[in-house]
Amino acid sequence: MRPLDVWQPQGERDVERTEAEGAAIGDWARGLHPVTRSRAQARTAYDRASRWSRAEEPFERRARGVALDLLGIRPGERVLEIGCGAGGALVAVGRAVGPAGRVVGLDLSPGMIQEAGVRLRRAGLADRAELLVGDACSIPCADASFDSVFLSFTLELFDTPEIPAVLGECRRILRPGGRIGVVSLSRSAPVRWPTHLYEWLHDRFPATLDCRPIHPRLAVEAAGFEQAHATTIPLWGLRAEAVVAVRGAAAESRGGAAAGPRVALEPAPRPLAPVVTTPDPGVTPPDAAPVPQPRPPGGLPRALLGLPVHLYHARLGFLLGRRFLLLVHTGRRTGIQRESVLEVIRYDPVTREVVVAAGWGRRTGWLHNVEAGLAREVWLGRERFVPAWRVLGADEAERLFADYERRNRFMGPIVRAVVSRLVGWHYDGTSAARRRVVEQLSLVGFRPRTPS
Numbered sequence: 025m026r027p028l029d030v031w032q033p034q035g036e037r038d039v040e041r042t043e044a045e046g047a048a049i050g051d052w053a054r055g056l057h058p059v060t061r062s063r064a065q066a067r068t069a070y071d072r073a074s075r076w077s078r079a080e081e082p083f084e085r086r087a088r089g090v091a092l093d094l095l096g097i098r099p100g101e102r103v104l105e106i107g108c109g110a111g112g113a114l115v116a117v118g119r120a121v122g123p124a125g126r127v128v129g130l131d132l133s134p135g136m137i138q139e140a141g142v143r144l145r146r147a148g149l150a151d152r153a154e155l156l157v158g159d160a161c162s163i164p165c166a167d168a169s170f171d172s173v174f175l176s177f178t179l180e181l182f183d184t185p186e187i188p189a190v191l192g193e194c195r196r197i198l199r200p201g202g203r204i205g206v207v208s209l210s211r212s213a214p215v216r217w218p219t220h221l222y223e224w225l226h227d228r229f230p231a232t233l234d235c236r237p238i239h240p241r242l243a244v245e246a247a248g249f250e251q252a253h254a255t256t257i258p259l260w261g262l263r264a265e266a267v268v269a270v271r272g273a274a275a276e277s278r279g280g281a282a283a284g285p286r287v288a289l290e291p292a293p294r295p296l297a298p299v300v301t302t303p304d305p306g307v308t309p310p311d312a313a314p315v316p317q318p319r320p321p322g323g324l325p326r327a328l329l330g331l332p333v334h335l336y337h338a339r340l341g342f343l344l345g346r347r348f349l350l351l352v353h354t355g356r357r358t359g360i361q362r363e364s365v366l367e368v369i370r371y372d373p374v375t376r377e378v379v380v381a382a383g384w385g386r387r388t389g390w391l392h393n394v395e396a397g398l399a400r401e402v403w404l405g406r407e408r409f410v411p412a413w414r415v416l417g418a419d420e421a422e423r424l425f426a427d428y429e430r431r432n433r434f435m436g437p438i439v440r441a442v443v444s445r446l447v448g449w450h451y452d453g454t455s456a457a458r459r460r461v462v463e464q465l466s467l468v469g470f471r472p473r474t475p476s
């Protein structure tokens with residue numbers, strides 16, 4: 025029998041399928057590369073990424089908007105988003121369903137769910153939203169309980185045999201006549217070199233680049249959805265495909281054409297409390313301090329602040345010299361590992377102490393974790409160490425901050441503008457104002473912990 029397309033064309037897991045087996049699998053699986061990282065790896069990676077998840081948004085926002093337009097959510101609907109991440113689409117969906125509707129976000133990563141909670145609350149949508157930590161292969165929701173289900177850049181994260189399982193779950197939780205909307209990286213023909221390059225990178229870095237292009241329309245149709253309508257969207261040399269389809273009125277069955285093997289499921293998913301009670305992971309509620317504190321940044325500034333994290337993870341932290349450190353700490357309320365990039369105010373080569381400012385003063389989440397004894401590691405250039413820490417006294421902090429300003433005097437106006445934004449009043453660079461700044465912000469020193 026003539027060998028058909030390669031099912032998993034690269035690497036050790038390549039499996040050649042015969043024509044008959046290929047037909048049984050379906051065109052929707054043709055040429056797809058495998059996803060080899062484990063669920064635990066995915067959860068850890070997305071938890072880690074959750075603080076910087078908005079950095080990816082400019083790449084995906086347009087395609088997601090096209091898919092949401094196609095899905096056409098109406099007021100009063102109940103909508104589930106699977107793999108909701110930090111909640112960018114949940115906010116749009118929450119607005120579309122209106123006060124009489126309901127939006128539910130499901131994600132494997134508790135960190136992402138917390139970010140989504142923060143976002144929904146800031147958008148004033150907590151009363152119509154619900155968040156669940158769970159696995160899309162076993163959705164913790166009742167049969168026929170939603171009008172629409174949405175997956176944005178999530179279906180392509182599942183290994184090929186899992187895709188029918190996820191779509192089977194989507195069918196199950198949709199009411200007859202309910203709609204599915206999927207937007208994902210697309211492998212539809214013609215497959216050009218950027219897609220091949222992307223797949224090559226995915227095969228070599230399976231934990232970092234864990235998604236790969238798929239055939240969403242074919243997969244949705246093979247899972248038994250009807251009236252599929254698809255459109256492609258250019259995406260930085262690659263293509264995204266948005267597809268919308270309807271769950272027919274036929275009785276639900278998991279044994280449809282594309283029903284693959286049931287996938288080993290994660291431990292029972294844990295529903296989270298409604299978002300109104302979800303704590304903000306990075307920012308402590310203001311205490312009784314008399315000085316109003318600014319909110320940490322969002323959007324692009326936050327994304328830019330996240331770039332050094334990616335450099336450190338790519339083992340390229342040395343490019344930052346001793347200008348920025350990466351502090352690894354554990355959330356005192358969540359137990360989730362957090363990473364914060366902090367600008368270095370002073371590095372002492374003798375004691376190896378590195379001093380940073382807690383930029384949001386008493387609202388600084390990492391400072392509270394450090395004070396709770398949860399500072400795990402400091403990465404500085406090529407160095408990594410388990411830190412001991414101290415808060416500097418006002419005299420020393422003022423002296424070090426003045427020295428920092430002297431060394432950066434060509435950037436004086438920018439430094440003063442940033443500091444003014446942080447403290448919430450105009451910082452003019454005088455010594456009286458500097459004293460006030462260091463008292464408000466707190467300067468913290470980290471040095472390698474000496475073995476006791």
Ligand SMILES: C[S@@+](CC[C@H](N)C(=O)[O-])C[C@H]1O[C@@H](n2cnc3c(N)ncnc32)[C@H](O)[C@@H]1O
Binds near residue numbers: 108177
């Ligand atoms: C690439 S992000 C997309 C986030 C969001 N939908 C968007 O468009 O920005 C994929 C999300 O799927 C989640 N995810 C990965 N595997 C999952 C699983 N088995 N079940 C549920 N969610 C999962 C990840 O935690 C992550 O938040």
